[in-house]
Amino acid sequence: MTTGLLHNWPEPKAPGRVVVLGCRGFVGGAIMADLKARSVPCLGISAVELDLLSPAAGEALAAKLHPDDALVIVSALTPDRGKDIATFMKNQRMMEAVCAALADKPVAHVVNIGSDAVYPDDASLIDEATPTAPGGFHGMMHLARELMLRSTVKCSLALLRPSLLYGAGDTHNGYGPNRFRRTAAKEGKITLFGAGEEKRDHVEIGDVARVVRLVLQHRSQGALNIATGRAASFHEVADLVASHFPNKVEIVELPRSGPVVIIHRHFAVGAMLRSLPGFRPVALEEGIAAAHKEVAHG
Amino acid sequence: MTPTVGFVGMTHLGLLSAAAAAAKGCRTIAADPDTSRIAALEAGRLPVVEPGLPEQIEEHRARLTFTSDGRSLAACDLVYVAPDVPVQADGSSDTAPVDRLLAWARETVRLDAVLVVLSQVPPGFTRKRSAPGAALYYQVETLIFGRAVERAMRPERYIVGCADPAQPLPTAFADFLSIDGCPILPMRYESAELAKISINLCLVAQLSVTNTIAELCEGVGADWREIAPALRLDRRIGPHAYLGAGLGIGGGNLLRDVATATRLAGECGSDATVLAAYEANSRRRGDWAHTTLHRVLAGVAEPKVAILGLAYKVDTAETLNSPGVALAQALRGGDLRLHDPVVDPKPYGLCAATPLEACAGRDVVAIMTPWAAYRALDPAALARTMRGRVVLDPWDALDAAKCKAAGLDRYVLGVSS
Numbered sequence: 001m002t003t004g005l006l007h008n009w010p011e012p013k014a015p016g017r018v019v020v021l022g023c024r025g026f027v028g029g030a031i032m033a034d035l036k037a038r039s040v041p042c043l044g045i046s047a048v049e050l051d052l053l054s055p056a057a058g059e060a061l062a063a064k065l066h067p068d069d070a071l072v073i074v075s076a077l078t079p080d081r082g083k084d085i086a087t088f089m090k091n092q093r094m095m096e097a098v099c100a101a102l103a104d105k106p107v108a109h110v111v112n113i114g115s116d117a118v119y120p121d122d123a124s125l126i127d128e129a130t131p132t133a134p135g136g137f138h139g140m141m142h143l144a145r146e147l148m149l150r151s152t153v154k155c156s157l158a159l160l161r162p163s164l165l166y167g168a169g170d171t172h173n174g175y176g177p178n179r180f181r182r183t184a185a186k187e188g189k190i191t192l193f194g195a196g197e198e199k200r201d202h203v204e205i206g207d208v209a210r211v212v213r214l215v216l217q218h219r220s221q222g223a224l225n226i227a228t229g230r231a232a233s234f235h236e237v238a239d240l241v242a243s244h245f246p247n248k249v250e251i252v253e254l255p256r257s258g259p260v261v262i263i264h265r266h267f268a269v270g271a272m273l274r275s276l277p278g279f280r281p282v283a284l285e286e287g288i289a290a291a292h293k294e295v296a297h298g
Numbered sequence: 299m300t301p302t303v304g305f306v307g308m309t310h311l312g313l314l315s316a317a318a319a320a321a322k323g324c325r326t327i328a329a330d331p332d333t334s335r336i337a338a339l340e341a342g343r344l345p346v347v348e349p350g351l352p353e354q355i356e357e358h359r360a361r362l363t364f365t366s367d368g369r370s371l372a373a374c375d376l377v378y379v380a381p382d383v384p385v386q387a388d389g390s391s392d393t394a395p396v397d398r399l400l401a402w403a404r405e406t407v408r409l410d411a412v413l414v415v416l417s418q419v420p421p422g423f424t425r426k427r428s429a430p431g432a433a434l435y436y437q438v439e440t441l442i443f444g445r446a447v448e449r450a451m452r453p454e455r456y457i458v459g460c461a462d463p464a465q466p467l468p469t470a471f472a473d474f475l476s477i478d479g480c481p482i483l484p485m486r487y488e489s490a491e492l493a494k495i496s497i498n499l500c501l502v503a504q505l506s507v508t509n510t511i512a513e514l515c516e517g518v519g520a521d522w523r524e525i526a527p528a529l530r531l532d533r534r535i536g537p538h539a540y541l542g543a544g545l546g547i548g549g550g551n552l553l554r555d556v557a558t559a560t561r562l563a564g565e566c567g568s569d570a571t572v573l574a575a576y577e578a579n580s581r582r583r584g585d586w587a588h589t590t591l592h593r594v595l596a597g598v599a600e601p602k603v604a605i606l607g608l609a610y611k612v613d614t615a616e617t618l619n620s621p622g623v624a625l626a627q628a629l630r631g632g633d634l635r636l637h638d639p640v641v642d643p644k645p646y647g648l649c650a651a652t653p654l655e656a657c658a659g660r661d662v663v664a665i666m667t668p669w670a671a672y673r674a675l676d677p678a679a680l681a682r683t684m685r686g687r688v689v690l691d692p693w694d695a696l697d698a699a700k701c702k703a704a705g706l707d708r709y710v711l712g713v714s715s
Contacts, residue, residue, distance in 0.1 A: 003581070127578075269592070270582065270585025274585075274627070277628060277630050
């Protein structure tokens with residue numbers, strides 16, 4: 001089975017206008033900034049301009065779309081806004097509005113930013129051929145949204161599934177580099193569950209923006225995970241974050257409760273490397289250093 | 299009595315089998331309706347690279363007749379239909395050439411002659427082609443690219459698919475098979491057809507286990523080269539087991555049989571999850587070269603790479619599922635220099651006249667087919683001509699100590715680096 005992207009434009013071309021839905025968030029903002037830096041015509045739409053949960057959201061979005069547009073969908077209520085049924089249903093209603101708009105006003109290319117949460121929580125080595133089997137509402141939400149798009153979109157559809165993201169502009173406070181940096185700065189310590197043995201693949205936010213740009217430039221379709229191919233333990237991440245502070249940062253290991261099951265999560269990135277020759281994800285050391293510097297310099 | 303034997307379909311399998319029959323003392327008719335193919339053979343131009351085959355044909359040429367005239371088959375007691383079976387993009391077999399040549403042979407073979415399908419066909423194929431006239435059999439071929447002459451001359455056994463295995467084999471067929479003195483195993487058509495797939499699936503299983511453990515070795519600091527000999531001494535595994543770590547499952551035939559068995563299991567409702575795992579493992583290990591490059595070249599902007607070897611293995615020009623070609627395609631657009639002693643590199647990138655020329659000024663050298671010419675490379679000379687120090691040597695072609703002395707960073711399958 002072949003995995004990865006199919007490029008409808010084997011040679012990169014400038015896409016037409018790119019509409020970024022959810023342009024003010026951590027991910028959407030990075031995508032907008034990257035496109036604007038390369039003078040790609042963009043229309044950013046955030047929840048301020050368009051509430052996808054409003055009854056007329058579909059019509060309102062349709063009114064903004066042109067046939068030659070590429071639509072990048074980032075808008076979603078992230079897990080920090082809720083991991084419950086209500087949040088799940090809101091996310092589906094948001095995508096329902098997007099699909100209604102796309103059915104009414106088809107565009108030339110759709111790129112959806114989903115998540116690796118569509119894969120089983122206990123999958124230790126993941127690639128695009130790994131069967132999707134989400135273990136929670138967040139992953140189920142992304143998988144259902146992908147299915148909604150697959151059933152609606154008639155043009156090229158790219159489904160991108162990034163692993164854990166980090167970067168200076170991250171407003172979320174999930175367990176990982178961003179939270180570690182904040183607690184190290186504020187409290188002089190980083191707290192780990194157990195010894196932080198679990199390995200995860202951490203993706204620098206700029207890589208997502210670069211992949212999106214390449215996907216737009218090639219009018220690519222298919223499903224692709226965004227990962228670096230190197231999983232690091234949370235302890236390694238904590239050590240890296242701590243190394244950027246002038247004062248010693250204490251790394252606290254909280255005893256785990258109950259039976260300990262350590263689950264690692266690695267990504268096989270062959271499809272990404274094949275699909276995007278020349279693209280090299282930012283190494284964790286480099287990305288954490290850059291994020292630290294960016295935060296330190298405001 | 300030595301029978302007169304015909305072979306229809308002068309591609310790899312048919313040509314090789316015809317040459318072997320002639321070498322065993324049989325008058326042999328090597329037929330193909332493609333006149334240009336026959337003209338090339340008459341002129342001594344072979345369509346395949348196979349060690350020993352040109353010499354064998356030359357030595358036994360007096361007993362070997364190349365012809366595109368199907369009427370010549372009337373002289374044969376036994377006629378094999380043996381075209382190569384192309385593998386399609388989805389991994390399935392295209393058996394149309396077998397049907398075409400079977401029909402062509404049936405126009406002229408004698409009613410008392412024996413027709414044998416030698417090409418690999420899926421279970422059920424031969425019984426559906428049973429028809430009045432010459433008796434029809436199926437025989438399992440076990441050709442191995444690069445070792446085909448040896449295998450054809452010294453078979454381990456013959457597996458013969460029959461309409462009714464309780465009936466004795468026709469004399470001409472039995473006489474021909476008896477020349478080698480190896481066991482002859484008659485069985486029903488479907489069993490023989492599935493036996494061929496079974497052999498390949500067992501090999502796939504060995505390779506998949508090998509590749510799985512080789513990857514583990516790389517992770518835990520072990521060396522598969524130290525483990526494999528210990529396994530070979532285990533009687534339950536054996537000295538000839540497929541324990542060479544590889545870049546997934548090489549070539550197209552083994553994966554074709556995984557695809558065939560998966561399809562059959564789907565039709566029958568039997569469990570094929572392990573086959574899917576073999577396929578997935580093969581794909582992931584097939585990415586070893588460029589994922590390793592990705593890992594070790596993290597700090598090198600626009601690396602210059604030399605790829606040595608585009609054939610899927612040594613002693614063949616076959617490039618289907620070739621790791622070298624896959625790497626060249628994965629690095630397309632980058633700064634590549636390519637070399638292969640047999641395969642023309644031009645379709646894949648810029649080529650060099652010699653291996654060392656390909657390596658000049660390169661950050662990385664990837665030896666993707668362990669040709670003898672590459673095994674003979676002097677690591678010191680390699681280090682002098684390269685710009686960088688990274689050598690991907692999946693099959694351990696170079697001398698480890700010399701590479702270390704030359705300061706090369708060598709990456710070998712199944713070895714922790």
